[in-house]
Amino acid sequence: MNTSLSWIKAYVPDLDCTAQEYTDAMTLSGSKVEGYELLDKNLEKIVVGKILSITGHPDADKLIVCQVQISADGETVQIVTGAHNVSEGDLVPVVLDGGKVAGGHDGSPLPEEGIKIKKGKLRGVESCGMMCSIEELGSSKEMYPEAAEDGIYIFAKDMYPDVKPGDDAVSVLGLHDANIEYEITSNRVDCFGVIGIAREAAATFGKAFCPPVIKETGNNEKASDYISVEIKDADLCKRYVARVVKNIKLAPSPLWMQRRLQSNGIRPINNIVDITNYVMEEFGQPMHAFDLDTLAGHKIIVRRAEDGEGFVTLDGQERKLDSSMLMICDAEKSVAIAGIMGGENSKITDNVQTMLFEAACFDGTNIRLSGKKLGMRTDAQAKFEKGLDPNTAMEAINRACQLVEELGAGEVVGGAVDVYPVKREETRVKFDWERTNRVLGTNIDKATMIGYFEKIDLKYDYEKDEVIVPTWRQDVLGQEDLDEEVARFFGYDNIPMTLPRGEATMGGNSFEQIIEDKARDFAESYGFSEAMTFSFESPKVFDKLLIPADSALRTVATIQNPLGEDYSIMRTLPINGMLTSLATNFSRRNKDCKLYEIAKIYLPKSLPLSDYTDERTELTLGFYGEGDFFMLKGVIEDYLEHIGMKKVVTYKNEQEHPFLHPGRQANIYYTGKVIGYFGEVHPAVSDNYGIGEKTYIAVLDMPVIVPMASFDVKYKGLAKFPAVSRDISMVMKKEVLAGQIEEIIRKNAGKFLESYHLFDIYEGAQIKEGYKSMAYSITFRAADHTLNDEEIGAAMSKILSALAKLDIELRQ
């Protein structure tokens, strides 16, 4: 909502503050000012001047030399100008030597500091000041339609009969004003009109509130003789008021009205249209004007549209309607989409004789939904959507008729046709002033609180301790709303600052969050940086990742109204986000990119979605460049060990992940459970993402890991007895896995096994085709004695005989 400060001051005449003071105070009392624009910014030393004489310039054909009177007592200056729309005797705005104007005459964007005007010589002739165009004064022809197209602004005698040389030209033009932009919250429907804001301003500054006095209007005819109104769908139309104006004289509206509309962002059209818009801005009540002669049967019927009905709105567009939308109809046809836009068939034209004014109250939600369906958003609709007070309709229509009379725009017919099935009455809210203090943490006395209410026309019933809420304050429903009224006029800033007392609570992170944080620390220590990717993606991702058509991963929660297909399904695996981020880095030539993400996947339990999905937090690591499969494996094992998962981690390539290289992937097992997987990204998938290097990815399923993690560490004594190592070198078929050998070692080495490690692996010339050699070092230790040869020999021979069963031979 935008409006000029001068319009507010019209209803709060004692308001004396700068735009900044106004902004600060209104924002603190709850009418947030987003910003303001000073209309007199950079306008300095600008007076009304009278052109006494005009002579030619001796050296320039296009310039003229004017003698201009700039004060009441006859002081004159010489001004050279290139403008040609001035004549002797004209009154014009003159910026004096040392003054400032807002911009250039071409209307281009205004410079921040304005333009300084100094006396100087133009082609050798002294010029002391400048005569101004409306653009140089920072305004426009839209605001001042009487201004010359391309030349100096001239004060027209009929518009400014009392202006004389030396007057403050900025003041004469009404430019000592500011356009204020508000951010009105949706609960304050009353503040979507100037009167509502003015009431708040009066209360905020403690000044008298003087809204326009609405006089009775109309001749001694009766509107009901001209028109009848019937509401068929009363659920969507709470009130419909019609008045009639005849003998209409269309003309431009007066400048003051045009300027106020302009400052609210509305283009003036003619007196009748401008009056409807003016009243809409003033009261927040949209109005519509029909050409009465186009209304068949001189009848208004408010009813729902027919399904599939077509209708041409006054902008010439054909609209398709359905039976959820409310229409204004005459005896034969639809004439307007209620609350949104009038029809081409009934609009006011230049030939209008008699007109029907409509001020109605439609259901806000219905208007909003209809507007959405139609893809329309009009000013009227925006006001109706908030849910208006039906009681405003009569006031607004009477105000409009009053303006018609004042402006001489037509002859108002007496009376109104008012269909108002259920009158909305003011409400009462019980008030407990002590509770207000308890909730706010304040110590305000009751009388002060009631004073706040009365400032904004909330009356107080002292007997019943009830606040009487006028119908325009639909937001005041209970004690808590009154608490807020007290708070905002007491001043949020004046409420003390305390900390909650009462029972102490133990704060902290959950165990799950701690495990996740450890993962962050760990990934980072290995050079992985944290990524964040969107939770939704394209269904095409599955093909990109070579996921088969029947895969359960394709069972997804699908957004009904996504931003586009690319953001339409909730991810069921975290791979796409990671690969996309790696691809972004690859395409930007970032070397050695390592990323990790801790984020959720969303697995529907059933479709269509009727319950929560299984939201699983996944730790995803991905990289290209430096590092390989086994580096990634090391990160995983290190992390698991760090979070207390110290048992043996095993791996199986079950070729389960189509987006990974079939020969270079593994599921990760811990105590018999799959806790994740990792591997090299399938080259075809890397191609699909445009990553031109080997790429690796690991995924750990945190909900499985978290219950296995533990930080319960118990100290074990440091070894007092020496360890004994034995090396074995073996030759075996290539297919035999290191994991198999290690499993044999673990199972057969007995209780003294401390550790083992692979120290050599070889395939090649010395080994027969299809075979490889591996060498392990196995370390034994006992906690209570030095191991002897017998003990070690026994363990080793158990290992060796188990190995022999796998057709593994010891290498000589």
Add this chain to the structure above:
Amino acid sequence: MKERLQAIKEACFAKIEAAVGMDVLNEIRVEFLGKKGELTSVLKSMKDVAPEDRPKVGQLVNDCRAAIEERLEAVRSALAAKEREEKMKAETIDVTLPAKKSQRGHRHPNNIALAELEKVFIGMGYEIVDGPEIEKDYYNFEALNIPANHPAKDEQDTFYFNSEMLLRTQTSSVQAHVMEQGKLPIRVLCPGRVYRSDEIDATHSPCFHQVEGLVIDKNITFSDLKGTLAVAATKLFGADTKVKFRPHHFPFTEPSAEMDVSCFKCGGKGCRFCKGSGWIEILGCGMVHPRVLRMSGIDPEEYTGFAFGVGLERITLLKYEIDDLRLLYENDTRFLKQF
């Protein structure tokens, strides 16, 4: 004999004096003190000495040996020190050569900001809780006093799966879940992803993060809300940070407020960063609406509470002066490595 020993000693000292290296010193040791050395041969000739003189001569020989050893050691250690000195001289390195760093990864700026926020509130006794992102309509709207047909429920803001299930538009949806557990008092902080149907641009993202705070207890006041957030602001943005509360409207709090903090760039004087106002809008908050309490089974006559919601990305962008929200979701390592 005495003269002979003196002669040996002098000869030896002269050689030691002239010695230029460790190996020469070793040769001298062998020559004089070794098995075939001169002093040893003197000892061997002891049998020619009268038995009563032997202890005396023996003493003389030992004195001579000790003197030689002492001299040898003195020169040896001097030489060793010299040699070490020279070695170190040769070992001088160019200390300005490049450092060798291990490549550490970097935390996402959103999570750095979140960790700071969490730390502040954990310190005040808040528990960090999580809630579902795919949410039921009831928890995202109705339980927050946003009834059917409320403009905030409009499809243009909310992503729906169907009429029942949606992507939460605010972390406030966790409020009712926490309250329904029936454990009082409540002090929780709920960070997480939220979703709104906004096209992606420099200041909007359809997927972003919020952090919701909720406190419910007996005698919780609006002044407690102010005090709590003022303390948090000074911890997050510096001790000189001032806060300003402005009335606002949220369906689930009443009274409601927005909180501004004094611009941490200019300290409140007004700059381009705060658009000249000296203040930066940071969060929305208010007293939990009695209807919200009642819907979740808490008696508003006995308990009151406050809630606040912060846009995490907003804090991150402000804190690090990042001018484009999209950078946070691109994951360019050149961006991530700056944090």
